[in-house]
Amino acid sequence: xxxxxxxxxxxxxxxxxxxxxxxxxxxxxxxxxxxxxxxxxxxxxxxxxxxxxxxxxxxxxxxxxxxxxxxxxxxxxxxxxxxxxxxxxxxxxxxxxxxxxxxxxxxxxxxxxxxxxxxxxxxxxxxxxxxxxxxxxxxxxxxxxxxxxxxxxxxxxxxxxxxxxxxxxxxxxxxxxxxxxxxxxxxxxxxxxxxxxxxxxxxxxxxxxxxxxxxxxxxxxxxxxxxxxxxxxxxxxxxxxxxxxxxxxxxxxxxxxxxxxxxxxxxxxxxxxxxxxxxxxxxxxxxxxxxxxxxxxxxxxxxxxxxxxxxxxxxxxxxxxxxxxxxxxxxxxxxxx
Numbered sequence: 087x088x089x090x091x092x093x094x095x096x097x098x099x100x101x102x103x104x105x106x107x108x109x110x111x112x113x114x115x116x117x118x119x120x121x122x123x124x125x126x127x128x129x130x131x132x133x134x135x136x137x138x139x140x141x142x143x144x145x146x147x148x149x150x151x152x153x154x155x156x157x158x159x160x161x162x163x164x165x166x167x168x169x170x171x172x173x174x175x176x177x178x179x180x181x182x183x184x185x186x187x188x189x190x191x192x193x194x195x196x197x198x199x200x201x202x203x204x205x206x207x208x209x210x211x212x213x214x215x216x217x218x219x220x221x222x223x224x225x226x227x228x229x230x231x232x233x234x235x236x237x238x239x240x241x242x243x244x245x246x247x248x249x250x251x252x253x254x255x256x257x258x259x260x261x262x263x264x265x266x267x268x269x270x271x272x273x274x275x276x277x278x279x280x281x282x283x284x285x286x287x288x289x290x291x292x293x294x295x296x297x298x299x300x301x302x303x304x305x306x307x308x309x310x311x312x313x314x315x316x317x318x319x320x321x322x323x324x325x326x327x328x329x330x331x332x333x334x335x336x337x338x339x340x341x342x343x344x345x346x347x348x349x350x351x352x353x354x355x356x357x358x359x360x361x362x363x364x365x366x367x368x369x370x371x372x373x374x375x376x377x378x379x380x381x382x383x384x385x386x387x388x389x390x391x392x393x394x395x396x397x398x399x400x401x402x403x404x405x406x407x408x409x410x411x412x413x414x415x416x417x418x419x420x421x422x423x
Contacts, residue, residue, distance in 0.1 A: 146229035146236075146358045148248040157190040160367070161245060161416070162359075163236055165219060165252040176223030178216045179235060180255075180310070181324065184245060186416050189370050195380040195415035198321040203384060204392070204400040205242045207234065214400055215242075232356070243408065245416055249363070252356045255310075259302030267301045268330035270308060278313035305330075317401075318385040325381060382411050 152158040166181030182199040201216035210221050215238060221227065222234025229236070232250040240247055262268060276293040283289040291307050300308060309324045359367075388408045389401035 146233050146250070148358070152248055159186060159188045159190070159416075160249070161186050161247050163232070163239065163247050163250040165232060165235060165250060166258075167219065167231075167252060167254050168216075169254040169256075176220045176231060179219040179231075180216065182215065182235070182239075184239065184243075184247075184416075187367060187370060187374075191378075192370075192374050193378040193380075194374050195382070197411065197415050198324070198381075198383045199239075200317045200321065200384055200389070200401055202317060202399065202401045203389065204402050205238065207238050208241050214398075215239075232358075242403075243412055245412060249359050250357060251359065255306055259306055262300070262302035262305045262331065265331070265334050267299045268305055268327070268334045269297055269299050270305070270326060270330045271297050272308070276308070276311060276313045278307075278311045281307060281311055281313075300330075316386065318383055321383045321385075380415055382415055384408055384411065 152160050162185040164181070164183040164185060165179045167175075167177040168180040169175065169177045178201070180201060182201065184197045184199065185194070186196075187194045199215060201214060203215040204212060205215050207213050207215075207218050207221060209227075210217075213221075218235040218238040219231035221231075222229065223231040227234040227237075232252055236247045236250060239245060272293055272295050275295040276291070278291045280288040281291045291311065293304065293308055293311075298304070305327055309327045310320065311323075312320055384403075388404050388411065390404065391399065392402050393399055
């Protein structure tokens with residue numbers, strides 16, 4: 087009987103955690119599900135006796151932790167790293183998404199940042215923003231790659247960040263596969279002859295138009311390819327993949343899959359969130375209506391493409407336009423209340 091009550095509680099927490107997937111936007115947000123599942127499994131009595139260590143990076147805890155009992159806004163940086171097999175790093179960030187949840191107004195938002203955005207990285211001069219994570223790990227910045235990435239965003243966008251979640255692509259593929267794949271409506275056929283093969287080379291991928299049941303590998307390809315478009319299109323496809331993950335996850339009974347998910351993807355996640363904070367986020371998220379969630383991308387209306395003297399293509403920020411987007415998401419309720 088006790089085990090049945092425990093599983094019932096786990097089910098409720100997981101359902102609310104899946105709602106966080108809808109809040110966060112972008113590829114890496116799927117790991118909020120994994121993170122919560124892993125930590126809950128570590129604390130709950132399961133018939134299999136499965137256990138995992140608690141999450142929480144002690145090196146990079148925020149100086150000021152939001153007091154959620156007083157309904158303070160919580161800001162999280164989601165990082166997807168460009169990690170290749172048998173490579174120790176450091177790695178650049180392939181995906182950067184800023185997430186905000188405001189318990190006072192019961193609103194949320196997510197802002198996707200293009201990896202080629204040309205900004206000041208404190209202590210390292212002007213560079214692509216995806217280099218912040220690389221430099222932080224390479225030169226032992228306090229908090230490593232996530233620490234410097236958070237500081238760079240705070241410096242350039244004026245957004246205080248409290249937490250981070252960093253994942254790699256292998257774990258994303260595994261989670262989608264455990265869900266049995268996701269259905270995505272592909273508007274236009276995709277042929278990409280220069281898709282990164284993970285071994286510093288390229289391969290050809292083909293994704294037909296129409297509704298496709300994608301496994302983890304194809305879902306990742308769809309989210310990462312730049313075929314026939316720009317990095318901005320890529321960021322929007324990531325949000326489409328996210329919605330497909332949410333729709334599939336909400337239909338499944340995942341309790342039997344928790345141990346397999348946790349044991350498979352455990353090595354792919356790094357975060358400074360603690361167990362209680364994850365559960366609190368899930369509880370808050372379950373109460374936020376869809377119309378009170380706002381997604382945005384720093385896109386072609388907020389940037390200017392330029393070529394540097396060394397031949398590198400970068401995106402120069404239109405800071406007034408970006409500031410407006412930041413204000414709309416992080417300083418006012420997403421639903422306009």
